[in-house]
Amino acid sequence: GENVEQHPSTLSVQEGDSAVIKCTYSDSASNYFPWYKQELGKGPQLIIDIRSNVGEKKDQRIAVTLNKTAKHFSLHITETQPEDSAVYFCAAPFSSNTGKLIFGQGTTLQVKP
Amino acid sequence: AAGVIQSPRHLIKEKRETATLKCYPIPRHDTVYWYQQGPGQDPQFLISFYEKMQSDKGSIPDRFSAQQFSDYHSELNMSSLELGDSALYFCASSLDFYNEQFFGPGTRLTVL
Numbered sequence: 001g002e003n004v005e006q007h008p009s010t011l012s013v014q015e016g017d018s019a020v021i022k023c024t025y026s027d028s029a030s031n032y033f034p035w036y037k038q039e040l041g042k043g044p045q046l047i048i049d050i051r052s053n054v055g056e057k058k059d060q061r062i063a064v065t066l067n068k069t070a071k072h073f074s075l076h077i078t079e080t081q082p083e084d085s086a087v088y089f090c091a092a093p094f095s096s097n098t099g100k101l102i103f104g105q106g107t108t109l110q111v112k113p
Numbered sequence: 114a115a116g117v118i119q120s121p122r123h124l125i126k127e128k129r130e131t132a133t134l135k136c137y138p139i140p141r142h143d144t145v146y147w148y149q150q151g152p153g154q155d156p157q158f159l160i161s162f163y164e165k166m167q168s169d170k171g172s173i174p175d176r177f178s179a180q181q182f183s184d185y186h187s188e189l190n191m192s193s194l195e196l197g198d199s200a201l202y203f204c205a206s207s208l209d210f211y212n213e214q215f216f217g218p219g220t221r222l223t224v225l
Contacts, residue, residue: 034213043117043203043216044156089155098169099144099210103155 002027002094006104013080014112021107023090024072030092033066033073034101038087048075080111115139117206117217125223126194134189134220138206144168145187146214147179150201162187163210194224 003026013019025033031052036044050057050064050073057064061080066073077084090104118137126132138145144163148156158171162181173179176194181187191198201221205214 032211036216043218046213046215049213093210097210098161098163099146099207099214100158100161100169100171101146101148101156101214102158106155 002102004090004092004102004104006090006107008107009105010108010110012110012112015080015082017080019075019077019080019084019109019111021075021088021090021109022072023074023092023104024070025092025102026071027092027094028068028071030094032093033064034091035062035064035075036089036091036103038089038106040086044089077109080109082111082113085109085111117204117215119202119204119217119220121220122218123221123223125225127225128194128196130194130224132191132194132222134191134202134204134222136187136189136204136206136217138185138187138204139215142206142208142215143185144207144209145181145185146205146207147187147189148203148205148216150203150219152200156203159189168210191222196224198222199224 006023034049037047038044061078063076088107091101120135146161147159150156159173161169165181179189201219203219205216207214
């Protein structure tokens with residue numbers, strides 16, 4: 001069935017360290033993988049995404065890698081800052097070709113000053 | 114840049130009442146999605162529209178209905194509200210099925 005598994009559920013790092021969040025998906029037809037950052041009381045904010053025709057994408061301190069064979073993708077944040085503290089969700093569209101997103105369970109990232 | 118607009122931002126209703134949530138997509142976006150997010154949960158897909166037609170449906174109760182109007186704004190109508198309907202409701206818009214979805218700030222619905 002439609003499923004996205006996300007780990008870890010919580011992650012605490014020191015400012016300046018790197019953070020890695022991993023997701024696996026079940027639908028091999030999925031071809032688009034966005035990552036959202038959600039701060040308390042706000043809507044999910046798209047921070048980076050990757051399509052299945054590339055293996056890695058970077059945007060300043062954040063990067064996403066995709067392994068289609070293993071059906072997993074990861075978010076990497078380098079040089080973390082306190083303002084990176086938030087809940088991060090991975091997502092993938094499933095089967096229906098209507099763009100419906102299935103989300104991972106979320107990772108609460110805490111960056112300690 | 115223009116973002117997705119949702120109204121109202123907060124809504125308090127009694128059990129068995131009706132609520133209407135509104136969503137105004139980013140200009141030129143003709144695809145709208147509705148998601149429900151419970152406390153500490155991930156967003157769950159409810160329903161979507163493309164060019165004013167329903168394009169997909171998730172685990173949306175029969176008590177809920179939605180539509181997309183000629184100006185592409187969308188409304189989610191919720192009747193016979195239950196305590197369990199208390200949640201954040203997000204609208205997202207995109208250019209089409211294959212492009213990024215941008216989320217609005219959400220409507221926090223509280224059912225008492």
